[in-house]
Amino acid sequence: MPSTSLAFASQAEHRAWLETQCPLPEGFRVGSARIEFTPVEAPKPGRMNVALLAPDRPTPAFAAKFTRNAFPGAPVVVGRRRLAEPRLGAIVVNNKISNVGAPGGVEAAERICAEAARHLGIAPAEVLPSSTGVIGWRLPVDQLAGALPAAVASLQARTVLPAAEAIMTTDLYPKVRRAGLAGGSIVGIAKGAGMIEPSLATMLVFLLTDLDVPREELRTALDEAVEESFNDITVDSDTSTSDTVVLVSSGRRRAPAAREFGEALRRVCRDLSEDVVRNGEGVHHVVRIAVWGAPDRAAARAVGKAIANSPLVKCAVAGNDPNVGRLLAAVGKHAGAVGLPLDPVRLLVRMGGEILFEKGAMQLDPAKERRLVAHLSGAELYASRPPPAGLTFKPPSSFPAHERCVALEVDLGGGPGACEVLGADLTHEYVTENADYRS
């Protein structure tokens, strides 16, 4: 999953680069607005953003993929119905409350769609709703509806940034990636930092293009791109109830060959999924796990995920501690649980290019241990600081300015299946963030 470089010297440099990713493809407008609200379920006032993304006129060329979680949110339920509609005219997104499992959730989502449609002069069934945030709480429908005129008034055709910023929750920075091709472009935005092990899609991803790729081709291209990007990442193994990826074309420019479009789409999706992991909740280290020699790609991915999701491996990485036996335990746990045949004599494991396991045994010595510690320390995005309050860890607000990874390689020695999985460590900042997410 090689992705575009993210090595910046400063936050200002990152911001400048971000602007280069933001120009909207032809034929789209984007806007946003903010409301103040108090949830019905808990007496804590908060702020919520609503974003609008709309093609200039409703288009038949759109594709969407949703979570495999068995309790999908109301917007996902409505979104699945929209796939059968002839045209998509707008996407309306809010953060802070995910509208999952709340009483009357589908009605609330449809009401927002109808209000947005009225202001935009399109049909309610042409609006796709999308929500992210706390599960179980009710949307403040009246306040949201009241904010829609302001969101419509703010629509502009220059930049996707207002939407990328409006959909953030615990994200530290907006995630935007762009590919230019055939005189047009594909621009994608994503949000997502925790509850990330997508199983079909990541939390919220919106991809816009002006290239005139027809509906069925768009859907095939999205299937393929998602499979090799968002489905290969994990922050914390928790698959969200709201995962949604939407791709919309305004059809303004002639499409390139399907292969060329698919390649560009895959790159944008891979870049965005790397952004999601790199900005995962509390992430200090991104871990890139290349697995090969498996029976098939799915088996290779499952081994990579088993390593990436092991709490013990994640904590060791957080501590720059090359406790490499835990890698072996994680692979062995998974293989034992699913009955994957493994020959230890053919297994090869490397970290930072150093051989850890070969010919059926660990290959360790104190000098190698020191090199492994250096590899882990070198890949650290930031180190924990003693928290002023004693207990509550906060990530630094400055953007982590490099793209280094902990590099793991696992050769299972047994077949043509290969996959590259992106994971992350488990830190005090993750625990702090999620021990009181809603406050």
Next chain:
Amino acid sequence: MPSTSLAFASQAEHRAWLETQCPLPEGFRVGSARIEFTPVEAPKPGRMNVALLAPDRPTPAFAAKFTRNAFPGAPVVVGRRRLAEPRLGAIVVNNKISNVGAPGGVEAAERICAEAARHLGIAPAEVLPSSTGVIGWRLPVDQLAGALPAAVASLQARTVLPAAEAIMTTDLYPKVRRAGLAGGSIVGIAKGAGMIEPSLATMLVFLLTDLDVPREELRTALDEAVEESFNDITVDSDTSTSDTVVLVSSGRRRAPAAREFGEALRRVCRDLSEDVVRNGEGVHHVVRIAVWGAPDRAAARAVGKAIANSPLVKCAVAGNDPNVGRLLAAVGKHAGAVGLPLDPVRLLVRMGGEILFEKGAMQLDPAKERRLVAHLSGAELYASRPPPAGLTFKPPSSFPAHERCVALEVDLGGGPGACEVLGADLTHEYVTENADYRS
């Protein structure tokens, strides 16, 4: 999984109770010794214990179960062979290094067995080896062999405590549970605090009885007891490479009916597995998850484990934050991934007796939120203290003196399958412990 009460007013009271669990069944001796060593792989000197548990004479009546991890440790490889031997004469256990994946591991384990056998006057194949600790490092075989005479000299028939203490690693206190029946007894000891989601057994458990239950009956009873105790718990979802449960009878007292013996064995195993979770690395809250209405017991257990292993649920519990939407997400993630049919309208979820989800929707309000916070706070074993060094959290050394749990109930509304799973939260102490376990 109701277990014997553990509500103590002080550490001294706990210690006094522990003594009552420790009398050895007739026909056993236990001893231990300590060595200083420096691992070949890393220049950090440390201490290691070696423990001996032995029937007075080799016995055909023994049973053992081992990890399903596909990379079992050398002692597990040797232990599996021992199951076919006519008699067991001793168990030799070390902590600190697990002898997993290290070059020459099986030879090292066999050498320790041969040395122990020589000192005890039995056959090498009558000795079962067992090791726990760092994965990938080599056993200091010469030093261990040198300590065996001292361990043999310390053998005594009064108490199992020296072995229970010698096998500890990150455990905060020795774990001993006893059942008296039919004039004899079953006494079990366990170690294990991290890398705990047993898949056949927990890390190291040794069960001794003087009741004359024949070999095949012992093995059946152990299968059944393990299935309903150690296999129902999880601390961090990581299945160890060393999980081992051994049951040995000295045959000194007439056996009761098979059902009576099985019931007592199951109780000892359940009590020990609760001890393992309650003393899990960094655990602040034990979470007891009752699941019913599933197609079968395995399906119910899998749903319980999905909740217990969700990092987001675990962090919310750590923070006394009733972020109950995450329960729904965890159940839905699992059901979606394995294709378990779920009808939200029939689903019922409770925490601390409060209904969270019923009739297809969350049932939340601010007053209920306050009661849920009180339930979570009331089940807290201890709260984190600001660490003196700013980053390194240590659990208090005093024994957590209560047996309260976070009580979750999930009725899937669909079948006769039920299970009770024990899990734990995810805390700063767990991250600290595992970010530099080997130092």
